[in-house]
Amino acid sequence: MAGERRRVLLAPITVTPSKPLTPSHLKGLLWADVMFRATAPLADVTYRYSHTTYHPTEQTLGFWEFLDRTQGDTDYETLSEEEIGELYVHYRAEGKPLTAMDVRPYAEAVERAGYVHPAGTRVLRLWTRHYERLGLHDPGLLACQPPGFGLEEMIEDLVAGGLGLDQRDVGGPVYLDATRFGLPLRQIVTADGRPNYLACALRELLPLTPRYDEVVVLYDRELDPDYQLLERVLTAKGTTVHRAPVGRVPIDGKITSARHGGWHDHTVEVLLRSLGGDQDPAVLRLGVRLYFIAVLGPGQQESFRHDLLRKSLARAERLLSRAEEKPQDPGALPALLERHRRGHTHVDPYRLTSSLLGRGPRVPAGDLLTTVYL
Amino acid sequence: MTLSPELLLAVAADRLRAARPELAARLDLSTPEALRDAKAAVAGREADDVADSAVVVAVISGFHLPTWVHETCRFALSVPADLAVAWRRSFTRTLFLAGRPDNLTERFPFDHIADDASSAWSGPTANEATTALRRLLRTFSGTRELSAWAPVTIDVAGPAAPSSRPVHRDLYIATARVTVSDVLVQVNHLLAEAVLNGLIRPGDRLTLRSVPHLSGLTAPLAALRVDTDAHSPHVLRAYAALTKET
Numbered sequence: 187m188a189g190e191r192r193r194v195l196l197a198p199i200t201v202t203p204s205k206p207l208t209p210s211h212l213k214g215l216l217w218a219d220v221m222f223r224a225t226a227p228l229a230d231v232t233y234r235y236s237h238t239t240y241h242p243t244e245q246t247l248g249f250w251e252f253l254d255r256t257q258g259d260t261d262y263e264t265l266s267e268e269e270i271g272e273l274y275v276h277y278r279a280e281g282k283p284l285t286a287m288d289v290r291p292y293a294e295a296v297e298r299a300g301y302v303h304p305a306g307t308r309v310l311r312l313w314t315r316h317y318e319r320l321g322l323h324d325p326g327l328l329a330c331q332p333p334g335f336g337l338e339e340m341i342e343d344l345v346a347g348g349l350g351l352d353q354r355d356v357g358g359p360v361y362l363d364a365t366r367f368g369l370p371l372r373q374i375v376t377a378d379g380r381p382n383y384l385a386c387a388l389r390e391l392l393p394l395t396p397r398y399d400e401v402v403v404l405y406d407r408e409l410d411p412d413y414q415l416l417e418r419v420l421t422a423k424g425t426t427v428h429r430a431p432v433g434r435v436p437i438d439g440k441i442t443s444a445r446h447g448g449w450h451d452h453t454v455e456v457l458l459r460s461l462g463g464d465q466d467p468a469v470l471r472l473g474v475r476l477y478f479i480a481v482l483g484p485g486q487q488e489s490f491r492h493d494l495l496r497k498s499l500a501r502a503e504r505l506l507s508r509a510e511e512k513p514q515d516p517g518a519l520p521a522l523l524e525r526h527r528r529g530h531t532h533v534d535p536y537r538l539t540s541s542l543l544g545r546g547p548r549v550p551a552g553d554l555l556t557t558v559y560l
Numbered sequence: 561m562t563l564s565p566e567l568l569l570a571v572a573a574d575r576l577r578a579a580r581p582e583l584a585a586r587l588d589l590s591t592p593e594a595l596r597d598a599k600a601a602v603a604g605r606e607a608d609d610v611a612d613s614a615v616v617v618a619v620i621s622g623f624h625l626p627t628w629v630h631e632t633c634r635f636a637l638s639v640p641a642d643l644a645v646a647w648r649r650s651f652t653r654t655l656f657l658a659g660r661p662d663n664l665t666e667r668f669p670f671d672h673i674a675d676d677a678s679s680a681w682s683g684p685t686a687n688e689a690t691t692a693l694r695r696l697l698r699t700f701s702g703t704r705e706l707s708a709w710a711p712v713t714i715d716v717a718g719p720a721a722p723s724s725r726p727v728h729r730d731l732y733i734a735t736a737r738v739t740v741s742d743v744l745v746q747v748n749h750l751l752a753e754a755v756l757n758g759l760i761r762p763g764d765r766l767t768l769r770s771v772p773h774l775s776g777l778t779a780p781l782a783a784l785r786v787d788t789d790a791h792s793p794h795v796l797r798a799y800a801a802l803t804k805e806t
Contacts, residue, residue: 351660356623356740357704358658366663371698 192531194231195394196222198404199387200240203309204249204274206267206453207316209490210406210434210441213478217432217535218404219322220475223558224533227520231532232398233323236331237310239390241296243383247289250303252277262308267455270305275447286378300330316454321471321560334393337381343392349419354379362388364418372415384412388419395423400531407431407486428530433486435478441486452490460492461499468506472559473499480539505542509552519553561781563774568796569595572786575753576602579651592796596788602651614646616683617690618748619659619670620700623740626768627678629731630714632748635672635681636755637718637762644756647684652752655690656744657697668693702740706733708770718762726763730779730803736772737791738799746799750785754802759783767806779803 198218201211222233240246253260253273262270286293295301302310310327317324335343341360344350351361351371360375362384374385381389395401401420405413413429420427434441437452450456461470477498482488526538538558542550561567572595577584580602587598616635620628639647647653661673661680670680682693713728720726733747754760759782771777774784782804789797 348660348663351621351658353620353622353658353700353702355704356702358701361658361698363660363663365659365696366666368667368696370696371659373698377701377703 192229192399193397194225194229194531195234195391195398195401196225196231196404196532197234197387197391197394197401199383199406199409200235200237202240202243202246203237203306203313204246205271205309206449206455207313208435208449208453209437209457209478212320212454212457212474213435213482214404214406214432215317215322216320216475216478217430220479220535220539220558221402221404221430221532222323224523224526224535224538225531227557228523228527228533229400229531233325234331234390234394235325235327236329236333236390237302237306237327238296238300238329238331239333240383240386241302241306242293242381242386244284244289244380246306247292247296248284249274249277250292250306251284251289252280252282253303253305260305262304265305265308267309267312268449268453270309271449272447273305278446284380286376286380289380297332297336300332312455316458319458319467319470320474321467333386333390335389337375337379337385337389340385340389340392341375344388344419347419347422349422353377360385362415362419364415367418369411369415369418372412384416387416391416391420392423395420395425395427398425400426400428402428402430402530402532404430404432407433426530428532431484433482433484435482436486436489439489457495461495465499466503468555468560469499469503471502472506472555473502475539475559476502476543479535480543484536501543505550506555508549509555512549512552514552516553518551519557522551522554561777563777563784563798565592565796568786568798571784571798572796575651575786579649592788592794595796596793599651613687614643614650614653614684615687615690616647616652616654616681616685616752617693618654618656618744619661619664619680619682619693619697620656620678620702620744621658621660621662622676622678623702623744624678625709625733625743626712626714627674627676628744629747629751629766629768630717631672631674631679632751633716633755633760633766634718636752637716637760638672639684639756643684648753648756650684652749652756654745654748654752655694656700656741656748657694658700659693659697664693664696700741700744702744704740706735706738706740706743706770708735708772709768711767711769713765713767716760716762716764716766720763721761724761724763726765727761727805728765728767729760729782730767730769730806732769732771732774732777732801732803734772734774734797734799735770739790742790742799746785746787749787750783750800750802754783757783759802766802774798774801777801777803779806 225231351363359373362372573589588594673680783802785800789795
């Protein structure tokens with residue numbers, strides 16, 4: 187296989203920058219980060235994470251329209267994630283039915299000028315700080331990264347491939363049509379032209395997919411039906427597609443959507459503050475990965491527990507001190523990572539991270555920690 | 561002929577009586593509201609008695625009126641006589657679903673597929689036999705209002721029976737505040753029932769004519785499609801009319 191590095195596209199679902207990051211979001215981000223960094227030594231991996239792609243969704247454009255209509259000229263740079271999130275909860279509670287006309291100025295600004303509302307920019311800036319502290323690879327949170335296909339190109343591509351049904355000419359919607367595989371018809375664009383997140387994902391992934399040998403989509407487990415559709419559509423491009431669902435993190439046994447608020451003491455901001463500002467960055471970075479990946483696992487049965495997070499940090503501290511004492515073997519890392527690939531090119535974050543937690547005094551290779559976890 | 565409210569009510573009531581003579585005598589059909597309640601009562605009875613129901617599912621990919629009228633007639637002409645009786649008793653009930661027939665033919669054996677695959681039909685059949693298709697597809701949504709068109713004539717497919725002479729008729733369709741979805745529903749009933757009544761036969765010709773409202777028609781009518789006005793629930797409206805031989 188020497189000289190034949192496979193090309194892998196890693197495409198996690200983005201978090202809409204209109205609310206604070208929660209443990210569920212953080213879990214997905216850490217999962218994607220470990221997958222990216224662990225796969226990079228084995229393959230040419232692209233981490234595609236474009237907020238620009240998803241700004242045209244109604245939940246984002248509608249929120250921006252709501253802010254400008256109700257808040258006037260506000261200095262969002264003085265607001266916290268939570269305060270902007272509270273405004274988002276008010277927007278969702280308003281429940282005002284939107285038309286394409288309502289959000290058109292915003293949609294056009296996003297498409298033609300890469301516009302981001304100041305509230306969105308503020309949230310993304312705050313997230314950049316979290317990324318830095320947690321050692322997360324920044325895939326371009328603040329960069330303008332438009333999708334390769336315009337809306338019409340995407341629809342034409344789908345229809346030509348027998349996977350789209352466009353009824354806008356009679357005042358109907360556009361559907362993703364994978365009915366030949368027994369999957370139900372799914373609306374992706376309203377009759378008046380408003381795309382949902384799946385339409386946005388297709389604008390990005392349809393043109394990108396043929397350039398890769400393998401595409402991995404990471405997503406919230408509750409979106410599984412949509413991602414089954416996406417898998418069918420992208421596989422039709424001749425590329426191997428893997429779905430990697432990641433379960434949410436229940437808070438006190440409940441899984442709630444951030445759109446309803448109620449995050450209060452369970453934002454990433456609060457979580458990081460509770461761990462103390464003087465925490466060794468390496469311990470923090472390894473500890474949160476041990477907890478959110480290996481301890482919580484891919485499912486969503488276990489509620490968030492501060493005590494187990496702290497235990498993971500203590501464990502990280504022990505692992506780091508043992509790793510310092512271990513002699514380095516620079517050539518060993520690819521072989522170590524290979525073991526956690528299973529039948530695909532990308533490395534499974536759960537298998538790799540769990541391997542650090544086995545019984546007995548495990549001593550991780552130092553370059554594994556620096557390459558993937560710190 | 562003046563399409564007075566009384567005439568519209570009489571046409572609508574006659575349709576109900578013709579489809580369900582055994583029920584009509586017990587139902588109040590004296591006003592548009594009473595007629596609407598009577599139709600709801602019949603529909604409710606049908607829902608309770610699934611053995612007595614027959615429904616057609618029409619899958620629509622694209623809509624081009626002359627093609628759709630042509631294929632609707634072809635489908636209706638293909639319905640076997642015994643199923644036609646059940647379908648008529650169910651008021652030629654037809655569900656319109658959005659879908660691509662070319663993606664469905666391996667899973668669903670349609671009874672008729674348009675030559676250009678823009679639409680396909682299944683049934684008449686029992687309601688529960690359509691469940692799988694209904695779960696896979698979505699109700700057709702055509703919210704665009706119709707635009708007027710220049711008259712266009714279509715030939716109803718198939719050789720004329722030796723005993724009958726091909727007939728030419730005009731099909732008038734109202735367009736004002738009428739959406740594509742409305743046309744599918746209303747004109748489908750008119751065409752299906754005209755076929756079942758022997759008014760449209762293979763070899764006949766139909767000229768499709770658009771008018772904002774079906775008022776001032778001077779040609780004698782062979783069939784008139786009347787239904788509750790989608791914008792005024794207490795008023796009946798004529799949506800389409802088939803003339804006698806022209």
